[in-house]
Amino acid sequence: MRELIGIIDYGMGNLNSVKRKINILGAEAIITNDISILKKTTKLVLPGVGNFKKAMDNLNSLGIIPILNQRANIDKIPILGICLGMQLMCNFSEEGNVDGLSWINGRVVRFKKEKGNNEKIPHMGWNTLEIEGESPLMKDITEENEMYFVHSYHVELQDEKIAINKTNYAYPFVSGFQKENLFGLQYHPEKSHDAGGIIFKNFLKL
Amino acid sequence: MFRPRIIPVLLLQNNALVKSIKFKNHQYIGDPLNAVKIFNDLKADELVFLDIDASREKRCISPDFVKKLAEETNMPFSVGGGITNCNQIQQLIAAGAEKVILGEIASKNPDFIEEAVGNFGSSTIAVCMDVKNNFFGKQKMYYQNGQKSLDISPIDFAHLMEQKGAGEIILQSIEQDGTMEGYNLELVQLISQSVSVPVVALGGAGDISDLNEVYYKGGASAMGAGSLFIYQSKMRGVLINYPTKEEIKSNFTK
Numbered sequence: 001m002r003e004l005i006g007i008i009d010y011g012m013g014n015l016n017s018v019k020r021k022i023n024i025l026g027a028e029a030i031i032t033n034d035i036s037i038l039k040k041t042t043k044l045v046l047p048g049v050g051n052f053k054k055a056m057d058n059l060n061s062l063g064i065i066p067i068l069n070q071r072a073n074i075d076k077i078p079i080l081g082i083c084l085g086m087q088l089m090c091n092f093s094e095e096g097n098v099d100g101l102s103w104i105n106g107r108v109v110r111f112k113k114e115k116g117n118n119e120k121i122p123h124m125g126w127n128t129l130e131i132e133g134e135s136p137l138m139k140d141i142t143e144e145n146e147m148y149f150v151h152s153y154h155v156e157l158q159d160e161k162i163a164i165n166k167t168n169y170a171y172p173f174v175s176g177f178q179k180e181n182l183f184g185l186q187y188h189p190e191k192s193h194d195a196g197g198i199i200f201k202n203f204l205k206l
Numbered sequence: 207m208f209r210p211r212i213i214p215v216l217l218l219q220n221n222a223l224v225k226s227i228k229f230k231n232h233q234y235i236g237d238p239l240n241a242v243k244i245f246n247d248l249k250a251d252e253l254v255f256l257d258i259d260a261s262r263e264k265r266c267i268s269p270d271f272v273k274k275l276a277e278e279t280n281m282p283f284s285v286g287g288g289i290t291n292c293n294q295i296q297q298l299i300a301a302g303a304e305k306v307i308l309g310e311i312a313s314k315n316p317d318f319i320e321e322a323v324g325n326f327g328s329s330t331i332a333v334c335m336d337v338k339n340n341f342f343g344k345q346k347m348y349y350q351n352g353q354k355s356l357d358i359s360p361i362d363f364a365h366l367m368e369q370k371g372a373g374e375i376i377l378q379s380i381e382q383d384g385t386m387e388g389y390n391l392e393l394v395q396l397i398s399q400s401v402s403v404p405v406v407a408l409g410g411a412g413d414i415s416d417l418n419e420v421y422y423k424g425g426a427s428a429m430g431a432g433s434l435f436i437y438q439s440k441m442r443g444v445l446i447n448y449p450t451k452e453e454i455k456s457n458f459t460k
Contacts, residue, residue: 013330016276016302049304050327084327120404120427122329122373125211126251146209148252148282150304150329152373169208191282191304193249 003204005029006041008068010058012084013049017190021200038067043078043203046085047190052108052153053096055084065101072103076181078206080137086177086184087155095153103182105158111170119170122152127167127175127187135164135178137185137202145195147187149175154186209458210421211251211428212449214435215408216241218257218287221271225432226258227384229336229352235436239278241446245435246280248448253279254307254376254430256334257287261310262350266290269297276302284332290318292325299330307376309334310349313356316366323371332406333372335360337393338380345393352380360393361400368401375405376430382410386433386440389416394424406430412440414449418457 005022007015009031022029022045029045030037038044046068048055059065071077081089090100093108100108111121126146131138147167154173157163165176167186175186183203189196216238217224223235235241238255245253255275257267267287275283285298286307295306306326311318312333322331336348337360347356347363356363364375377397379390389410398405404427407420411431420426438445449457 011296014276014299014302014304016273016300020277049299049330051324054325118402119208120402122404123208124329124374124404125208125428127208150282152327152329188282191280193280 003027003043004041005204006038006044007031008038008044008046008064009033010048010055010062010064012055012058013047015047018045018047018082021190021197022204025197025201025204027204033062033064035064035067038064038071041071041077043206044068044071044080046079046081046088048082048084048088049150050084051095052084052087052093052100053098055088056096056098056100059088068101072101072182078181078203079183080203081182081184082190083151083186083188086186087153089182089184090155093153104162104177104179104184106177107156108153109156110153114171117170122150123169124150127169129165129167129175130172131165132163133161133178135176135183136206137176137178137183137199138164139202140198141195146192147189147195148191149187151186155184207459209454210426212417212454213252213254213406213428213430214245214250214448215254215256215430215432217432218255218267219259221268224258225384225436229380229383233442235444239274242275242278244446245448246278248446249451250281250448252281252428253283255283255285256307257285258351260288262353264288266294267298269294269301272298272303273301286332286334292322295322295326295330299326305330305332305374307332307334309336312367312372313347313349313363316370319367319370319372323373328371328373331372332374332376333367334376334378335363335397336378336380337390348380361396364397364401368403372403374403375401376408377405379409384433385410386412386437388412389420389424391420391424394420394426398425398427404428414453414457421458
């Protein structure tokens with residue numbers, strides 16, 4: 001079957017940069033919130049920047065949560081959540097105290113201010129990854145590669161074994177996970193120069 | 207390991223790239239899309255685009271133009287100039303900007319920051335503060351390209367912006383702008399020590415040691431510069447440039 005990557009459009013953040021990155025790699029991508037198209041896509045990207053509660057409100061009012069649930073949990077097509085998209089895959093967020101899509105057992109929490117840490121929040125800029133396990137998404141990615149981060153909240157997994165990346169900012173936090181067909185990245189591969197391109201290439205190969 | 211961002215700040219006038227000295231004497235540099243292509247090749251961390259006439263002309267930086275920039279830009283970028291409402295922010299983000307920079311509106315209606323943050327999240331909303339000494343040697347906030355001043359002190363304004371939820375403060379020294387004689391270190395120290403959000407230092411960078419100094423001594427989270435990345439040297443011959451990976455590594459590993 002011909003690959004068609006759906007980039008889920010729910011009015012949050014910058015979707016064109018994801019599309020562009022996928023197109024450069026020679027794949028077809030469509031920015032959409034049309035249920036009939038979401039049904040046909042072979043892979044999905046859930047991008048997003050912004051407020052968690054507003055994002056859930058938008059997904060709800062578009063009426064696309066049931067189809068997304070089906071694609072994630074029944075059809076089990078590969079889905080990549082980026083930044084806020086990663087967070088939305090979890091059970092709950094402190095940002096607005098609302099439930100997420102609950103595909104992944106985890107909570108989204110604000111960066112904690114701990115004693116002796118005076119790191120600025122948001123975590124904004126380039127940082128490296130510790131690579132855990134053997135996710136196909138991380139093929140050819142090394143701990144030297146820098147990725148672009150911009151976030152004030154991060155994911156706390158119930159089962160840390162599904163973490164594929166950790167990053168240190170104030171303290172180590174989960175910056176990537178994989179549970180079967182579901183992938184989440186806290187950083188922006190679409191904004192991370194060549195290293196980000198490798199991640200999309202890996203995603204397209206899944 | 208976390209590393210501070212080094213950000214070329216590009217000024218736009220009629221969609222052309224220009225560079226000022228102390229907010230005056232704007233020199234034509236070239237086509238911003240060409241500059242973007244070069245910054246892609248040089249793997250710049252992030253870019254800032256400011257439409258410097260927009261606010262005075264009571265219009266917003268053009269989303270169509272931002273879309274053109276986004277089609278060429280491989281790295282995150284923020285845009286500013288004349289933004290006054292959430293609808294415009296929505297359009298600029300949809301056009302491909304990562305963040306928006308609010309200037310005059312932040313000065314005149316600080317509550318708008320709260321509204322914007324509620325809609326787009328704090329990491330999408332940056333505030334630009336333009337600071338210089340007034341006739342009595344007192345540091346004041348300015349807007350509309352340095353033409354109009356505000357009554358609030360820079361430190362109180364920075365606190366207010368943090369309280370309203372701004373995700374980043376771009377702190378620009380008007381007196382240092384384009385001089386290439388170094389940042390206003392004291393100003394950067396003062397503001398970055400007093401807020402918990404990232405502060406981007408801007409104005410005065412002349413070489414990489416200035417970037418190093420404002421990060422380690424000034425406490426800046428990121429370093430912005432115009433002339434440094436646009437001119438070959440202090441002789442101001444146009445040559446788009448950016449530090450190499452090695453230069454960055456040797457200057458900014460904690």
